[in-house]
Amino acid sequence: MRTSRKMLSLLIVIVTIAVCVAAASFVLKPYGSKSQIIWNDFRQQENIDTLCIGSSLAARSFDPAAIDEEFGTHSFNLSTPNQQPAESYLGLKEAIEHHELKSVVYGIDFGTFQHHSNLYPGRVFLNEKWKDDPFFERFGDLEYALGDSNWMFKEKSINWLFPWTEQHARPSFSGLMDNVRMKLDGTSLETAAEANEKGWDYVGQGYGNYSQVVDYNKSKPTVFADRYESRPLDKRSLADLADIIELCNENDIDFIAIVPPMPEFSLISLQNHYNENSSALKAFVEEHGGTYYDFNLAKPELFKSEEGFYADFQHCNFTGAKATTEALGRLIKMQEAGESTDNLFYSLSERLADIDHISIVRFKDKKENGSLELMAEAFAGSNVEVEYRFLLKDGKTDEYSILRDYSTDPIFEFTPPSKGQHMVKVEARVVGSDSAYDRYAEHTVYF
Amino acid sequence: MQFYSLAFVIFITVAIAAYYAIGRFVGKGQWIVLLCASIAFYAFSGWQNLIFIGTTALTIWLSGLAFAHFEALSKEARKAAGSREEKKAIKEHYRFYKRLVLVAALIINFGILGYIKYAEVLVGYIVPNSHWTSGILLPLGISFYTFQTVSYAIDTYNAKYDPERNFAKYLLFASWFPQLIQGPINRFDLLAQQLFEPHSFSAHEARGAFLQICYGALKKFAVANLLLLTIDPIIAHIDPSIPGSVVVIGILFYAIYQYADFSGGIDMALGFSRLFGIHMSPNFRQPYFSISLGDFWRRWHITLGAWMRDYVFYPFALLPGIKRWSKWLSAHCGRHLGRTLPAGIANILVFFLVGLWHGAESHFILWGLYNGIVIAASDLLTPLWDRMNKALHIDVGGKGHHVFAIIRTFIVVNIGWYFDLIEGVGNLNIAFSNTLFNFRPDLALAAIKSYVPHNAIIGLALASIVCIVIFVVSVLKENDRDVSERVLAAPAVVRGLIYGMMIVAIATSFVFAPAGGFMYANF
Numbered sequence: 010m011r012t013s014r015k016m017l018s019l020l021i022v023i024v025t026i027a028v029c030v031a032a033a034s035f036v037l038k039p040y041g042s043k044s045q046i047i048w049n050d051f052r053q054q055e056n057i058d059t060l061c062i063g064s065s066l067a068a069r070s071f072d073p074a075a076i077d078e079e080f081g082t083h084s085f086n087l088s089t090p091n092q093q094p095a096e097s098y099l100g101l102k103e104a105i106e107h108h109e110l111k112s113v114v115y116g117i118d119f120g121t122f123q124h125h126s127n128l129y130p131g132r133v134f135l136n137e138k139w140k141d142d143p144f145f146e147r148f149g150d151l152e153y154a155l156g157d158s159n160w161m162f163k164e165k166s167i168n169w170l171f172p173w174t175e176q177h178a179r180p181s182f183s184g185l186m187d188n189v190r191m192k193l194d195g196t197s198l199e200t201a202a203e204a205n206e207k208g209w210d211y212v213g214q215g216y217g218n219y220s221q222v223v224d225y226n227k228s229k230p231t232v233f234a235d236r237y238e239s240r241p242l243d244k245r246s247l248a249d250l251a252d253i254i255e256l257c258n259e260n261d262i263d264f265i266a267i268v269p270p271m272p273e274f275s276l277i278s279l280q281n282h283y284n285e286n287s288s289a290l291k292a293f294v295e296e297h298g299g300t301y302y303d304f305n306l307a308k309p310e311l312f313k314s315e316e317g318f319y320a321d322f323q324h325c326n327f328t329g330a331k332a333t334t335e336a337l338g339r340l341i342k343m344q345e346a347g348e349s350t351d352n353l354f355y356s357l358s359e360r361l362a363d364i365d366h367i368s369i370v371r372f373k374d375k376k377e378n379g380s381l382e383l384m385a386e387a388f389a390g391s392n393v394e395v396e397y398r399f400l401l402k403d404g405k406t407d408e409y410s411i412l413r414d415y416s417t418d419p420i421f422e423f424t425p426p427s428k429g430q431h432m433v434k435v436e437a438r439v440v441g442s443d444s445a446y447d448r449y450a451e452h453t454v455y456f
Numbered sequence: 457m458q459f460y461s462l463a464f465v466i467f468i469t470v471a472i473a474a475y476y477a478i479g480r481f482v483g484k485g486q487w488i489v490l491l492c493a494s495i496a497f498y499a500f501s502g503w504q505n506l507i508f509i510g511t512t513a514l515t516i517w518l519s520g521l522a523f524a525h526f527e528a529l530s531k532e533a534r535k536a537a538g539s540r541e542e543k544k545a546i547k548e549h550y551r552f553y554k555r556l557v558l559v560a561a562l563i564i565n566f567g568i569l570g571y572i573k574y575a576e577v578l579v580g581y582i583v584p585n586s587h588w589t590s591g592i593l594l595p596l597g598i599s600f601y602t603f604q605t606v607s608y609a610i611d612t613y614n615a616k617y618d619p620e621r622n623f624a625k626y627l628l629f630a631s632w633f634p635q636l637i638q639g640p641i642n643r644f645d646l647l648a649q650q651l652f653e654p655h656s657f658s659a660h661e662a663r664g665a666f667l668q669i670c671y672g673a674l675k676k677f678a679v680a681n682l683l684l685l686t687i688d689p690i691i692a693h694i695d696p697s698i699p700g701s702v703v704v705i706g707i708l709f710y711a712i713y714q715y716a717d718f719s720g721g722i723d724m725a726l727g728f729s730r731l732f733g734i735h736m737s738p739n740f741r742q743p744y745f746s747i748s749l750g751d752f753w754r755r756w757h758i759t760l761g762a763w764m765r766d767y768v769f770y771p772f773a774l775l776p777g778i779k780r781w782s783k784w785l786s787a788h789c790g791r792h793l794g795r796t797l798p799a800g801i802a803n804i805l806v807f808f809l810v811g812l813w814h815g816a817e818s819h820f821i822l823w824g825l826y827n828g829i830v831i832a833a834s835d836l837l838t839p840l841w842d843r844m845n846k847a848l849h850i851d852v853g854g855k856g857h858h859v860f861a862i863i864r865t866f867i868v869v870n871i872g873w874y875f876d877l878i879e880g881v882g883n884l885n886i887a888f889s890n891t892l893f894n895f896r897p898d899l900a901l902a903a904i905k906s907y908v909p910h911n912a913i914i915g916l917a918l919a920s921i922v923c924i925v926i927f928v929v930s931v932l933k934e935n936d937r938d939v940s941e942r943v944l945a946a947p948a949v950v951r952g953l954i955y956g957m958m959i960v961a962i963a964t965s966f967v968f969a970p971a972g973g974f975m976y977a978n979f
Contacts, residue, residue, distance in 0.1 A: 018948040025952020033960040166462030171963035376695045
C-alpha cells in the first residue's frame with residue numbers, strides 16, 4: 010500500500026513535470042518555422058523531378074518557379090536554414106522514395122563544410138521530416154546522422170527533450186503571445202511564418218525570400234569572413250556530400266553543385282581562403298561524378314552580380330535568386346547541348362581584378378594614449394586604390410565637420426573634443442574619382 | 457564529462473543501479489562500484505589525467521603508511537628504552553624520518569601542482585614574451601584533490617587517525633567523482649567511512665538529492681551562464697572611456713556569477729554524491745549575508761577556508777617564534793595587539809596563499825592580499841570600532857546594524873572582486889579610478905547596449921527572475937528554514953510544478969547561452 014502510494018506520488022510528479030515542459034514547448038516553440046512550411050508543402054507535392062537542397066544560401070538562391078518556366082519541370086526547394094550535408098542526404102533520400110527525381114541542385118555553403126555539426130534528435134529539420142514518417146524510420150535517420158557519439162557529451166544531447174532550445178518564438182512578451190495566438194486561432198503556417206520573419210514572403214514549392222537589399226553604407230557591416238573562420242574542409246561533411254552524389258548516381262539523377270553568389274565585399278573578405286575551399290570542393294564533386302559551378306566567379310555574360318541582388322552579407326533576395334536561377338538554366342541548357350562552360354568562369358584573382366569599385370567601407374576604433382585611433386577598411390577590387398576621409402557629426406546641429414580630408418592612409422588619430430559618445434563617419438572613394446564619396450560608414454564611438 | 461549531458465545521465469544511472477544492486481544482492485563491495493565509476497569519470501576527461509591523480513594518491517597513501525610504520529617503531533623502541541631522555545631522543549629520531557617523508561610527499565605533490573599550474577606564468581614573469589608552455593593541460597580538479605590528499609598526509613603525520621591500508625580504498629577517497637570537477641575539499645575522517653560503508657537506497661534521500669541537483673543547475677545555467685554574456689564584454693571594454701557605472705554593474709554581476717557558478721556546481725556535486733547516500737562537506741552558507749569579511753570567508757568556499765585554517769593558519773600562528781613574539785607584544789603593547797597582530801600576519805599569509813591557489817597572476821595575488829589585509833586591519837581596529845559604536849550609541853545587536861553590516865561587507869567583498877576579475881594593474885587602476893571619478897550613470901545603458909549582444913540582454917530577464925528565487929531561498933535558509941524539506945513535504949503536484957519550472961528555466965537558458973564549463977573546473 011505504501012509502495013503504491015509512493016509510486017503514485019512519483020507518477021504525479023513526472024506527469025506534472027511533463028505538463029510543464031509541454032506547456033513551455035507550446036508557448037516557446039515557434040509556429041510557422043521555415044522547416045515546418047517547407048516540409049509541410051513538400052508532402053503535398055506530386056511528381057517532383059528537380060530538387061534543390063542545401064542551407065539558407067540554397068534556400069534563398071534558387072527559385073523553383075524560374076527553373077520550371079525555363080524547362081517545364083516540377084521543381085521543389087527543400088533547402089532549409091543551416092541544413093547540414095547529412096540532412097540534405099536524408100531529405101534527398103526521402104524525395105527519391107516518393108518522387109522520380111531527374112536533377113538535384115545542391116547549394117554549396119562553405120560554412121557547413123568547415124566543421125561538422127552533429128545531428129541529434131532535436132534538430133528542427135529532422136523533427137519536421139519525421140512528422141509523417143513511420144516511427145522506426147527515425148532510427149534509420151539517426152543511425153546515419155549521429156555517426157560519432159560525441160554529441161552525447163554535449164548539452165544538446167539533453168536539450169532535444171526541450172524543442173524550444175533549438176528554435177524558439179521571439180523572446181518577448183508580445184512575441185510569445187503572438188505565437189500562442191497563432192497556434193490557437195487557426196492561422197496558416199505561411200501567415201505565421203511571414204509574421205515571425207518580417208519581410209520574408211513564402212512563394213511556394215519550398216521557396217521563400219526577402220525583397221530587401223543590403224545596405225552598402227551600413228554603420229557596422231558584417232562580411233562573410235567575420236562569421237566563418239578560415240578552416241580546412243571537414244572530412245565528415247565531405248563524406249556526407251559524397252553520399253549525396255553517390256545516391257544521385259545510383260538513381261540516375263543529375264547532380265549539380267552550385268556555389269550561390271554572395272555580395273562582392275564578402276567574396277573580397279575571403280581572399281585566397283575562398284580559392285582553397287572552392288577549388289577543393291570543385292575537385293571533390295567532379296571526382297565523384299557531379300558538376301560544380303561557382304557563381305561568385307561567373308563572368309558577366311553568364312551572371313552579372315549586381316548590388317540589388319543581395320539581402321544581406323551572404324544571401325540573395327528575390328531579384329538575386331531569380332537572376333541566379335535563370336543563369337543556372339542557361340548553364341544546364343549549354344551542358345545538355347554539349348557546349349563548353351569553362352570559359353564562363355574567372356579564376357579568383359581575375360574576378361577580384363574585375364571589380365573596379367569599392368563594395369563597402371567600415372572602420373574600427375581603438376583607444377590609444379588619450380586619443381582614438383580610427384582604422385578604415387575598404388572592400389574593393391584588387392586593382393582599386395582607395396582614399397578615405399573622416400568626419401565628425403555635431404550632436405546639436407547634425408552637421409558634419411571634416412576631421413581629416415581624403416588620403417590613402419586608412420588610419421587616423423583622433424582626439425575627441427570631449428569625453429562621451431561621438432558620431433564618426435568615414436567616407437571612401439576610388440582615387441581619382443570626383444564624387445563626394447563612393448561608400449561611407451558611420452557609428453558612435455565612446456571616449 | 458559534462459554534468460548536463462546524456463552521457464552523464466547514462467553514466468550515473470548505470471553507476472547508481474550497479475551500486476544499489478550490489479548492495480542488495482551481494483551485500484558488500486559497494487565501494488568498488490564507486491571506485492570504478494570514479495576512475496571511468498576521470499578517464500573521460502583524458503586518460504592521461506589518471507597518471508596525475510594516481511601519482512598523488514599513491515605517494516600520499518605510502519606516506520600515510522610510512523608515518524604509521526615509524527610511529528610503531530618509535531613506540532616499540534620507547535618501550536625498550538630506559539630513561540626519559542632516551543625515550544625523547546627516540547621520539548625525535550623517528551619524528552625526523554616522519555618529517556622527511558612528509559616534506560617529500562609535499563614537495564612531490566605541490567611540485568606537480570605548481571609545475572602544471574604556475575610554471576607558465578612564472579616563466580612569463582622572468583622572461584617576458586617567452587611564450588613557453590609546460591605542454592600539459594591542467595588535469596581536472598588537480599588543486600582540489602591535491603589539497604584533499606595533502607590534508608590526509610598531514611593528519612596521518614599528526615596521528616589524527618589511522619592511515620588507510622587498502623590503496624584502492626584510498627584511491628576512491630582521492631578520486632570520488634562528484635568532487636573532482638570543483639570540490640568540495642573533503643576530509644578523510646568525514647568522507648572515507650561513508651564511501652566504504654554499505655548503503656541502501658533511500659527514496660527520501662534521492663528526492664532531496666534531485667532537488668539539490670536541480671537547484672544547483674538552475675544557479676549555474678539560468679544565472680551564471682546568462683550573466684557571463686554581459687560580464688565578459690564589459691571587462692573586455694575596460695579602457696579610459698568606460699563609465700564607472702558600467703564597471704560597477706560588471707562587478708555586481710560578477711559577484712552573482714561567482715556565487716551562482718561555484719555554489720551551483722557544488723550543489724550539483726553534493727546532490728550527485730547524495731544519490732549514493734554519501735554526504736560531502738558543504739561549501740557555501742549564504743555568503744552574501746555575512747556581517748564581516750572574516751564571516752564571509754567562513755561561509756564562502758568553506759572547505760578551502762577550513763583547510764587554510766587547519767594547515768596554514770594554526771601551524772603558522774603556533775610556531776615557537778610567533779608565540780614568543782605574541783607574548784612579547786602582549787607584555788609591551790597590550791593583550792589585544794599581542795593576540796591580533798600575529799593572527800593578522802597569519803591571515804595575510806593565508807590569503808596570499810588563497811590568491812596564489814587561484815593563480816600566479818598578479819591580480820589574484822593582489823586579491824588575496826586585499827582580503828588578508830582587510831581582515832587583519834579589521835581585527836586590529838576592533839577596539840576603535842567598539843569605542844565608536846559606544847560614542848555614537850549604535851545598537852550593534854539591533855536589526856538595523858545587522859543589515860548595515862551585511863551591506864558594508866557586501867561592498868568590501870565587491871571591492872575584492874575588482875582584483876579577482878580585472879587583469880593587469882593598468883586596467884585595475886582604470887576600473888577603480890572611473891568608479892570613483894568618472895561614474896557617469898547617464899552613459900551606462902547606452903554603453904552596455906553597445907558592448908553586449910542583444911540576446912544576452914534578453915537573457916538577463918530570465919536570470920533576474922531566477923536571482924529573485926535564489927534570494928528568497930537564501931533569506932529563508934538564513935533564518936533557519938529548511939526549504940528543501942518544505943518542498944519535499946509538499947503535495948506531489950506542487951513538487952512536480954517546482955521541478956517542472958526549474959527544468960524549463962534551465963533548458964530555456966540555453967536559448968541565450970551555451971553550456972560553458974564550471975569556473976573552478978580548471979583549478
